[in-house]
Amino acid sequence: MRWSTYFLPTLKEVPVEAQIPSHRLMLRAGMICLSSSGIYTWLPFGLRVLKNIETIVREEQERAGAQEVLMPTIQSADLWRESGRYDDYGKEMLRIRDRHEREMLYGPTNEELITDVFRRFVKTYRDLPKNLYQIQWKFRDEIRPRFGIMRGREFLMKDNYSFDIDKEGAYNSYRKMFEAYLRTFARLGVVAIPVKADSGAIGGDMSQEFHVLAETGESKVFYDVAFEELRHKDLASLDIEKLRNLYAAAEEKHDPQTCPVAPENLKEARGIEVGHIFYFGTKYSEPMKATVTGEDGQLIPVEMGSYGIGVSRLVAAIIEASHDAAGIIWPESVAPFCIGLINLKVGNPDTDKASETLYDALQKENVEVLYDDRDLRAGSKFADMDLIGLPWQIVVGGRSLSMNKIEVKCRKTGLREDLSINEVIKKFTKSTISDGKCV
Amino acid sequence: MRWSTYFLPTLKEVPVEAQIPSHRLMLRAGMICLSSSGIYTWLPFGLRVLKNIETIVREEQERAGAQEVLMPTIQSADLWRESGRYDDYGKEMLRIRDRHEREMLYGPTNEELITDVFRRFVKTYRDLPKNLYQIQWKFRDEIRPRFGIMRGREFLMKDNYSFDIDKEGAYNSYRKMFEAYLRTFARLGVVAIPVKADSGAIGGDMSQEFHVLAETGESKVFYDVAFEELRHKDLASLDIEKLRNLYAAAEEKHDPQTCPVAPENLKEARGIEVGHIFYFGTKYSEPMKATVTGEDGQLIPVEMGSYGIGVSRLVAAIIEASHDAAGIIWPESVAPFCIGLINLKVGNPDTDKASETLYDALQKENVEVLYDDRDLRAGSKFADMDLIGLPWQIVVGGRSLSMNKIEVKCRKTGLREDLSINEVIKKFTKSTISDGKCV
Structure with a gap:
């Protein structure tokens, strides 16, 4: 590409509205341009990075056996009433009335929609396990959008959903995604620590967040120094079993009294959340009647998990983790x-x-x-x-x-x-x- | 891919709600699944076709020198007030109020947004011409969505926008897109006739629609039999200049009295609109002040055109043009x-x-x-x-x-x-x- 004809408008001035390095650098490097509060247009240079990240995320999902679908951005409120989340979600959900006054919404996440797809087509345990993913725009109506795309309103997310006949299967699906996430972030050239996490509005009893280490990270994380091997990026040698058992916790969950790691092996750093994996069992399948017949002919609600990666947020997180005073330093795998x-x-x-x-x-x-x-x-x-x-x-x-x-x-x-x-x-x-x- | 583990739920029964072949076949072949009125989820088999089409559309845009951007789906109403189209658009525009009661909308098209991007960064004739495209979801709140994705509400469209310093440049941009469209549709394995068209709500004085020939097409088109060479798909031998000068018109524009084609060379067929190209001059650049300095230092409003391809609609149009009693017959270039x-x-x-x-x-x-x-x-x-x-x-x-x-x-x-x-x-x-x- 010849720069003389390329639409890559760099800025010399530091934009006053930008408070963190990634926001400043994305504006200065002509990657994004503000459209309205918390909503951005991706210019050609930024879009190339976004697509490179998407490709790596997609490849690792496919490798783990997930199959790609694409759900619409606009959903009917009815499904969210079935799960009971329509009222829970509060003002972050962008609620819409169409021309016939039907209640719709711009999906902030898709558990209801995918559970509906699943229950219509899958009727027997023989068709399990299934793991369906998509890479699609979401909307959360943040009260104070800031930090550029880091906390924007319209954002690109990879979300997927696993369906299993029993807990053991569901744990196995969860483990596969844990591995896929480690591989994904390593390929993206960042160190992402999987910390124990609250499961929040999605619910469930097993959940981990992946935090990219960066000085400007929003939260503090504690982790076993052995995680540092993730820096090496030699994927073949990643010892997933070992990594799975290492200690890591967000500040709220970290208790120095009960922490199993010797103080000299415990590291403390700041991190940016870029991924989240959940196992939540039958939280949606029960109320929404997503059941399959088991071997004995009984109807069984499926065991589910959901798994998210903030694809657009990763662009900013990678910059936070990799820049200097002169500008961005792209890891080679995502460089435009x-x-x-x-x-x-x-x-x-x-x-x-x-x-x-x-x-x-x-x-x-x-x-x-x-x-x-x-x-x-x-x-x-x-x-x-x-x-x-x-x-x-x-x-x-x-x-x-x-x-x-x-x-x-x-x-x-x-x-x-x-x-x-x-x-x-x-x-x-x-x-x-x-x-x-x-x- | 092994079908035993693939999420490809085919249906034996013909869905009663589907009135046209593509809608029936897409449901029966497990390509899409209704989410809410006029809004669909793309299942893995359907998504593969959609992505194959996207790839061909993208390659031909890049070949023609267009550069890819990505605009958000949710836009501020303010820009549409600047162009004067906010009130014109009527109920097909999905209007939204966010949590701060700001007026927003789900973009049905993007002339305003791209003109805003352009005017912020491009200041001189030296940076022209520019042609920016995106492939992004749009929403039109159809009063009666029907025929599956053919007339759905949320749909995927390639839209692009050309910016030139003068009419001559704009005509040249238009001609490049005319050629890119012929190449695109030929590669997709369909015959698409470029007919003279009204420019409708977007406005302008030069515009053509591309209609895929199919018996179930919504409109009647008249065209010179020489267009049939488009069936050969040997792109190297496409004589663009010749094709540009051939006669083709939609029924409303066709007048047998003035038609220059001899009756024996005039064909009549039904078509499905899958593309539309416009030259509309300064319709947006004047009210929105998208000006650049010319060679003499004067401020000149840029000459613009816009160009759309209905990417998701093409999936259905290809099926309408290529199926038999037993099912779909995919052209090899888009086959899943x-x-x-x-x-x-x-x-x-x-x-x-x-x-x-x-x-x-x-x-x-x-x-x-x-x-x-x-x-x-x-x-x-x-x-x-x-x-x-x-x-x-x-x-x-x-x-x-x-x-x-x-x-x-x-x-x-x-x-x-x-x-x-x-x-x-x-x-x-x-x-x-x-x-x-x-x-």
Whole structure:
């Protein structure tokens, strides 16, 4: 993509309304734009990140055997009356009357709707287990939306729902999702600690929240230092059983008296909630009569769980966990482009030629490149490129070009090396790149 | 995918509420499920089709230089007051009050929102042209939703918007989209005729609707027989200039007295509207002050166009254009799976072994296979497979297996051939398949 034609409006000024780094950086990097209170438009650069996250979330759901559906955003109030939650939900639920004065709502979550789908079609234990997921926009009418998309009103969530014939099956479904979540967050390049949690309005007796560690996190979490191995991201070696049994708790649930971890192994940090998994048994299946016939022909209400990941919130959480004073530092798996190619002297035949050669060669290898071909001062281009945080920068036209060398900089480490054009192409070709992303 | 674990609830009975083939077939093939009046949940099988269509639409938008954004579903009424459309829109607009009693709405279209995004960031003619698109859910509160997703209330639409400095640029943007639409519909396996149209509530003086030809179409269209070349789908040879100048008109616009086509070359057919392209100049940019500075430093309101494709409606339109008495006949580009593999004698070691061998081999080649491993009567399995309409059927366990042969049937032509396992694998491997789809 050539920046000169790309709709990527970066801002030099720090927006006064933004109080946390991710909000400031998403506005400055032209990722989002406020539409109305707590509601945003995703601009092309931000949307690429959102979609990269979606893809990883989807792949790990499919790997765990979940099947994708898509429920509507607008629901009938009737189903929520069946479960008894219509009144419970209060003002965070966006309530709507259609032209026939029927009571509708914009779904803040979908337990009722999916339970209704399930009960219509699944009648026997032989069709269990089932796990259905979707990635769909939700709405919660926050009284004071703030922190950009971190606490917005319209947000993108992956939610899924498991259906089992008995508790044992339900625990197994829960365990599968626990593993899928660890894999998902590790692939996204963040450390997410699974802490014991209250189950809140959804109800149930087993529930964990996943908190991305970041200094600006909203809540304090305590966890066994052994969780730090999640930083390594070598998924093959993740010891799920070990991780499952490690201690982690949100501040409200943490009691130093009964904590089983020795003080020297206990870590304390701030975290941002990005996922939540619940087992809640028959809370919905009983009132909504989602039953199947068991082996003995009896009708049995199904055992359910639900599992959420805040997909849009993750964009902000990743930035909170990975930025510096100059801007964002994208983990390679979610970066909107792998490489930012800077032509420092647009119009100079040598730098133009070297830049175009690199751009063409990398495009041909399916490497995602943002080519800054704008006619701006070097300082602005460097600042913009650091701000938007692509993993690699290729700088054409600096001092090194006189030696037929091009500078390659790693955004995360700041390390630079001078390479020939061919060495640059080799560095970023298929051996090290998969699906256009650096690995 | 193994059908025994797949959430694909087919129905034998014809649903009484469904009046047109696509509605009946989508319900019977387990693609969608009614959630509330005019609002549907997409089940896994239906969602795969929707996503395949989305992918083709997206690829052709990108090829034409459009850049993807994502606007929220919920908008503030204020912007619609600026353009003057808030009152015009009437009861089809779903109007909402949030907890602070602010007037909001669920977007039925997005001219106002995108014009607002544009005017905030684009200030000079140097940044033009721009073309921004999204694929997002919309809501129109139809008084009588019917025909399933064909005239539903919540629907998925690709909408995009072009911004140019002058009329000439705007016409050029319009022409690019005209071509992108022809390519899109051809790739989707349907014939879509671009007919002259009224521009309706959006306004403007150049506009065409694309109608998919289908006997059950809602409107009558007249067109030059030369459009029939669109059936060939050989995109490289599409003569866009020629097609642009051919005659086509909706019934209201067609006047036999002035029609330039000789009667023997004029065709009449029924069509379903699936796309609409508009040039409307400064209708929004003037009242909303979306101006840029021109070469001479003067402020100029941008020339705009908007372009829609009914993505969810296309699922139904494709079925209307391509089905028979037994069920759906998917064009290969949008088929949810390329192949349906039927094991006629589940539990029989020979057929189980042959089926599993084929399933594994085809999966390894990234061919999308739905493997019917359910323990049902042959008649039910044949009927279900015809109903769901996958392009190819592989039948294991019929008479031919005694001769070490397997039957391969083409759903569209009904032609059958008996092949050895290796011949079947060869038939569907990479040479003929691209990205898991038959080509």
